[in-house]
Amino acid sequence: MKLTFKDICNVHKKITDVVKWTETSYSNQISEKIGIDTYIKFENRQHTGAFKIRGSYSKLLSLSQKEKDVGVIAMSAGNHAQGLAYIAKKMNILSHIVMPEGTPFTKIRRTKNFGGNVIIKGNTLSDSFNHVKKLISENGYTEVHPYNDINVIAGQGTVSIELLSDFKDIDILLVPVGGGGLIAGCSIAAKGINNNIKVIGVESELYPSLSNIMFNRNNKCKGSTLAEGIAVSEIGSVPLSIINDNVDDVITVSEASIERAIAMLAEHEKVVVEGAGAVGLAGMLEKPEIFKDKKVGIILCGGNIDSKVFSSILMRDLVRSGQVTTLTITIPDKPGQLATISQICANEGANVLEVEHSRFTMDLSASVAKLNITIETQNTEHLNSIIKKIEMHDMPVVIEGLI
Numbered sequence: 001m002k003l004t005f006k007d008i009c010n011v012h013k014k015i016t017d018v019v020k021w022t023e024t025s026y027s028n029q030i031s032e033k034i035g036i037d038t039y040i041k042f043e044n045r046q047h048t049g050a051f052k053i054r055g056s057y058s059k060l061l062s063l064s065q066k067e068k069d070v071g072v073i074a075m076s077a078g079n080h081a082q083g084l085a086y087i088a089k090k091m092n093i094l095s096h097i098v099m100p101e102g103t104p105f106t107k108i109r110r111t112k113n114f115g116g117n118v119i120i121k122g123n124t125l126s127d128s129f130n131h132v133k134k135l136i137s138e139n140g141y142t143e144v145h146p147y148n149d150i151n152v153i154a155g156q157g158t159v160s161i162e163l164l165s166d167f168k169d170i171d172i173l174l175v176p177v178g179g180g181g182l183i184a185g186c187s188i189a190a191k192g193i194n195n196n197i198k199v200i201g202v203e204s205e206l207y208p209s210l211s212n213i214m215f216n217r218n219n220k221c222k223g224s225t226l227a228e229g230i231a232v233s234e235i236g237s238v239p240l241s242i243i244n245d246n247v248d249d250v251i252t253v254s255e256a257s258i259e260r261a262i263a264m265l266a267e268h269e270k271v272v273v274e275g276a277g278a279v280g281l282a283g284m285l286e287k288p289e290i291f292k293d294k295k296v297g298i299i300l301c302g303g304n305i306d307s308k309v310f311s312s313i314l315m316r317d318l319v320r321s322g323q324v325t326t327l328t329i330t331i332p333d334k335p336g337q338l339a340t341i342s343q344i345c346a347n348e349g350a351n352v353l354e355v356e357h358s359r360f361t362m363d364l365s366a367s368v369a370k371l372n373i374t375i376e377t378q379n380t381e382h383l384n385s386i387i388k389k390i391e392m393h394d395m396p397v398v399i400e401g402l403i
Contacts, residue, residue, distance in 0.1 A: 157185025
């Protein structure tokens with residue numbers, strides 16, 4: 001079966017009773033900050049916090065009544081599990097989700113809450129997938145693959161229909177790439193609406209599965225990435241056949257750029273985005289020359305980020321911008337020195353967050369002590385002014401990373 005633009009349009013008409021038409025808007029602040037006209041599709045505000053219910057709904061609508069009565073099954077440890085569980089419950093279809101051991105409790109709990117029957121099996125996703133095949137053989141379930149399925153791809157492509165219906169004159173569409181389902185569907189829909197639009201995939205540099213194929217490379221796909229939602233080692237054969245005909249380019253982005261993008265979206269758009277959802281902006285931050293004088297659309301494909309990771313990213317961004325810094329100061333071990341530093345901070349308008357004083361540090365003379373002081377400042381210039389005034393009192397300062 002060859003997937004067409006008309007097929008995706010038909011799917012879109014069918015799924016809008018449940019799936020949100022999420023907002024697309026022009027970002028004034030980000031556009032001004034990075035110098036690129038940026039249009040954002042907020043798919044992180046979708047039911048379950050990700051685009052995945054689109055493909056799941058499309059697949060379930062294609063099933064016969066007998067297949068619906070028997071039930072469906074999938075292997076997933078993330079957004080696909082939650083999306084399928086949610087939409088299957090809406091349609092009164094029993095869904096079985098096989099997850100590997102070690103899957104975070106929050107993902108297990110959310111999938112169960114959405115109505116999925118969670119089965120924990122195997123140490124890896126590959127082990128879980130083998131169990132899926134076993135259960136299909138034994139029970140006749142229908143598999144709902146997260147990306148290697150034509151009906152799933154059709155559902156994911158509806159993201160592009162909405163984005164380009166809201167803003168037709170976009171020059172470049174940036175799409176996160178994991179297994180390839182989202183970019184395959186979006187590329188057909190985008191080219192169907194505007195054949196001149198350039199569709200570019202964005203991958204984590206740790207998982208360059210599409211880059212390896214498009215540029216005949218053999219880079220390894222491994223490692224821990226903030227963009228775990230697209231940490232896929234191999235593009236699916238079904239989406240790849242579509243990608244080859246419709247995708248213009250693919251770029252990879254660093255972990256540092258993904259981190260910056262998450263923090264920037266939180267600061268300027270007031271949204272929570274997972275690593276996979278931030279890679280479009282990360283690509284613009286890392287390779288701005290590609291997008292100069294272009295109108296660029298990005299898809300925030302998901303917002304399901306661990307709260308501890310998110311808080312760490314925000315704090316690290318404050319450190320990076322010079323707004324929160326830990327100073328290690330060598331001070332004479334005599335009364336009044338801490339008061340001197342506190343007075344400097346007060347006079348300069350800095351906020352003291354934490355103080356640690358030690359006179360037993362063995363790498364220093366017995367006549368001095370070490371003071372670790374964490375302060376909040378306006379920016380790097382403000383911080384440097386404070387450091388200069390402290391050092392004028394003959395107290396050496398070393399800047400330490402807070403995290």
